[in-house]
Amino acid sequence: MSLITIQNASRFFDDARRGTQVKALDDVSLSVNRNEFLCLLGPSGCGKSTLLNMIAGFDKPSRGTVTVGGRPVTAPGVDRGVVFQQPTLMPWLTVWENVAFHLTMRGASKAERRKKAQHYVDMVGLRGFENHFPSELSGGMNQRVGIARALLMNPEVILMDEPFGALDEQTKMDMHAELVRIWRESQSTIVFVTHGIEESLALGTHIAVMSARPGRIRELIEVDLPRPRDSTSPRFNDYKRHILSLLRPEPADAVHA
Numbered sequence: 001m002s003l004i005t006i007q008n009a010s011r012f013f014d015d016a017r018r019g020t021q022v023k024a025l026d027d028v029s030l031s032v033n034r035n036e037f038l039c040l041l042g043p044s045g046c047g048k049s050t051l052l053n054m055i056a057g058f059d060k061p062s063r064g065t066v067t068v069g070g071r072p073v074t075a076p077g078v079d080r081g082v083v084f085q086q087p088t089l090m091p092w093l094t095v096w097e098n099v100a101f102h103l104t105m106r107g108a109s110k111a112e113r114r115k116k117a118q119h120y121v122d123m124v125g126l127r128g129f130e131n132h133f134p135s136e137l138s139g140g141m142n143q144r145v146g147i148a149r150a151l152l153m154n155p156e157v158i159l160m161d162e163p164f165g166a167l168d169e170q171t172k173m174d175m176h177a178e179l180v181r182i183w184r185e186s187q188s189t190i191v192f193v194t195h196g197i198e199e200s201l202a203l204g205t206h207i208a209v210m211s212a213r214p215g216r217i218r219e220l221i222e223v224d225l226p227r228p229r230d231s232t233s234p235r236f237n238d239y240k241r242h243i244l245s246l247l248r249p250e251p252a253d254a255v256h257a
Ligand SMILES: Nc1ncnc2c1ncn2[C@@H]1O[C@H](COP(=O)(O)OP(=O)(O)OP(=O)(O)O)[C@@H](O)[C@H]1O
Pocket: 013, 014, 022, 023, 024, 042, 043, 044, 045, 046, 047, 048, 049, 050, 051, 195, 213
């Protein structure tokens, strides 16, 4: 049974100033099984964040349904951890305090918070930086703190919205390897938003390729490549070529362009 099910979801936004409506998502149906790593890939403005936010419970579809674990999503929940494009850390808290932030909200003791935080600090490779402040870390290290914070709640689903968008190529590749390792170790299910074809092929077990606005799923691709993925291999390039062809404007769009 699928863990996340999106059925015929559409999302319209009212544009009050112009008296019109923006159709951000159009009749999207998608299901994600436990332990899958799904990448949502598409051009800017195609509705990737909108779709992710509906799974997270920050937003609701205008039509259709979104369920996680068989329950309709009505609000954010601890079963879904979110990692944003910017890590949104508290600058006045240390690394471990940031990682354990949600436990503070639940009234956990300092000893318990410290112990749990250390486990996830280690998992994301930040041992030795527990007592640093976010301003003392690099962008990639801050992003790892955000990932550790999301993992600590042991969520069933990790939702990531272009988390490595601001990183240089080398750091991004290191983070990819790290994330794949974490995904395997924690046996979680990941939905990862990106506009990078290579990034989606480096990470995903599946890639949902979306078309430009209004966002639709053009194709759900199962990525059958061994890990670690070799971005120079002929098969990697076959996938890339296919995805590029899907991302080209549809014939109907070309006529109206
Ligand atoms: N709160 C909102 N109010 C009005 N329009 C919105 C709102 N959120 C998104 N939209 C519109 O919905 C469309 C999809 O936006 P969304 O942020 O989901 O795209 P995206 O694929 O994540 O793009 P990007 O890659 O640039 O982050 C856009 O046209 C955007 O203008």
